Amino acid sequence: MTSAPESPRTLAIIVNPSKFDDIDATKAQVAEFAAASGWNEPRWFESDPDDGGVAAAREALQVKPDLVCAMGGDGTVRAVASVLRGTGIPYGLLPSGTGNLLARNLGIPLDSLDDALQVAFRGQDHPIDVGLATFDDGQEHAFVVMGGVGFDATIMDKTDDKLKKKVGWAAYAVAGGANLFGGKFSATLEVDGAAEDSVDCLMVLACNCSSVIGGIEVAPGATVDDGQLDVVMLRPNIVAGWVGVAIDVAIGNRNGIASIRQWSGREFEFTLDRPVLAELDGDPIGETASGRFGVDPDALLMRLPVPAVRHPSLGAVATLDED
The missing domain is CATH 2.60.200.40 (Tumour Suppressor Smad4)
Structure with a gap:
């Protein structure tokens, strides 16, 4: 007896378009990576400057995503985190802007979108505090x-x-x-x-x-x-x-x-x-x-690199791949 094939998974991305010179090219790059990874076409939700992305993140949850990513500055990351808190839905970061404070502390690649996508699609899940x-x-x-x-x-x-x-x-x-x-x-x-x-x-x-x-x-x-x-x-x-x-x-x-x-x-x-x-x-x-x-x-389930990057801000996750 053969098992049924796994259904394609859904990625929802909350994006701040003001952080990109060519947002259409960025979307195409993400879509190509998703298709190569066997995922559905990504669902995009643009943040509103008035709330930083809270409404967009709430709308994203309606499509029942398997993964939610933030693609913007620190304000977008915080807004999405406030909505995902306690949901158990994995949260990936696709760093943009100058600060990228959380990504820096989690060892997520900052200078290559493909590398960040690699972590988002194929990384390990680990809960962090909010x-x-x-x-x-x-x-x-x-x-x-x-x-x-x-x-x-x-x-x-x-x-x-x-x-x-x-x-x-x-x-x-x-x-x-x-x-x-x-x-x-x-x-x-x-x-x-x-x-x-x-x-x-x-x-x-x-x-x-x-x-x-x-x-x-x-x-x-x-x-x-x-x-x-x-x-x-x-x-x-x-x-x-x-x-x-x-x-x-x-x-x-x-x-x-x-x-x-x-x-x-x-x-x-x-x-x-x-x-x-x-x-x-x-x-x-x-x-x-x-x-x-x-x-x-442990309120937010983050998608991290495999193996986890050793960083002073990471505690228990640093030993996940050694157990």
């Missing part, structure tokens, strides 16, 4: 890489989009340098219900990954599959100034007299002495004077 943030508006937002208030949000808000297209990550450094000496505020933090002393700081950043910008390990030890977040607080270095801050980041100095403190946990609440700008995965979302960061463990 971060949750609630600010003054009371609405819960999902994020996959980072959520923060203060200096990080200012950098993202002040980065020139045209310069970013020309020089990539260097544009963030330009924005950071121009805003180094302002924005101090007082913050009180609770970590899993335990209150920390109120301190003056420049940034409170919840990290789901160790690297959140330019390959720098801002939150050493943070992994996407450990069931918790790492919160980093950047404080003015009274002794060494901004040179000390740079050194602390570079060498991973934490929790002493350094400029940076780091906590691991599942729930963080913060109160600030004044409203400051907030961001999620690099997208500024307005000012807030208080908020909460939490985690939804």
